[in-house]
Amino acid sequence: MEFTSIRELIEPDLKATDALILDRLSSDVVLINQIGHYIVNSGGKRLRPVIVLLAARALGYQGSAHIDLAAIVEFIHTATLLHDDVVDDSEQRRNRDTANAVWGNAASVLVGDFLYSRAFEMMVAVDSMRVMEVLSHATNRIAEGEVLQLLNCNDPDTDEQRYREVILRKTATLFEAGARLGAIISGADSATEEALAAYGLHLGMAFQMIDDALDYGSSGVDIGKNLGDDLAEGKPTLPLIRAIDQSDAATRDMLRGVIENGGTERIEEVLQAIESTDAIAYTARLAADEAAIAKQALDALPASSFRNALAAVADFSVDRSF
Secondary structure (H helix, E strand, O other), X not given: OOHHHHHHHOHHHHHHHXXXXXXXXXXXXXXXXXXXXXXXXXXXXXXXXXXXXXXHHHOOOOOOHHHHHHHHHHHHHHHHHHHHHHHHOOOEEOOEEOHHHHHOHHHHHHHHHHHHHHHHHHHHHHOOHHHHHHHHHHHHHHHHHHHHHHHHOOOOOOOHHHHHHHHHHHHXXXXXXXXXXXXXXXXXXXXXXXXXXXXXXXXXXXXXXXXXXXXXXXXXXXXXXXXXHHHHOOOOOHHHHHHHHXXXXXXXXXXXXXXXXXXXXXXXXXXXXXXXXXXHHHHHHHHHHHHHHHHHHHHHOXXXXXXXXXHHHHHHHHHXXX
16 A cells, blocks of 8 residues: 555545644744744655544544644644754755754744644643643653753764664654554553554654665655765764674774764765665664564554554555655
């Protein structure tokens, strides 16, 4: 199933989510409207809202709260993007200038704060303490992940375990929360809720691993950012960690020095080192393992086209080139 087919399955829900996002972006502060619309309409896949919507529909949900939750999850995700780009000093995302490159760091951070606070306003309106608990915990874990990633930057001793802890908190947590929310509003039992949460968690791990592989194994046009952005920021992601582990002493020293200093001056040497090892294949293999665990968790759900679509999202997460 192609990703376009997945979206078509829930097209009315996605249209309602997009309409709600645009409505709740509204502010009488013009700059908030400008930056909010710029980042929300910048061509993202809306993958996290898709998971919320599919999870709810897979359990037969017939209400409208899944629309609110899908929009809330997208607002939280968008806020993290705005803050991430400032922290990373990024200039491009999704083949467009980042908001901080256009309006500056201060405006981007403050509009990110607006999106977070608007998301929490919307959570209150859903009127569920369980929903509040899940989403407040998720936002806290995401912040922890960002700080952990900051601590790992320029540290060549970062190992796979530390890397996994970062992506579990920074990326997989919001996927986990989104899938769990679909179960909560559907009134699912605890076993089904935990199964969906496991699906989201492992899907998020797979998705981020492939993102990190694409930073070295794809073109900037495909993924919407500059090749080697992670390298420039001194981020020791899994492909680089694996390349260090599998390289000879001289190459290992070079890679460690690149992580310590950041920058892309030696990008060709780094790419050659990665290509001469199994770094990309290893990363893709671990991502595929995570996606397989995610799909297995779906066995707890009743058979339906929506469950099939959730499985297809897991396949997409590891087979994509963008």
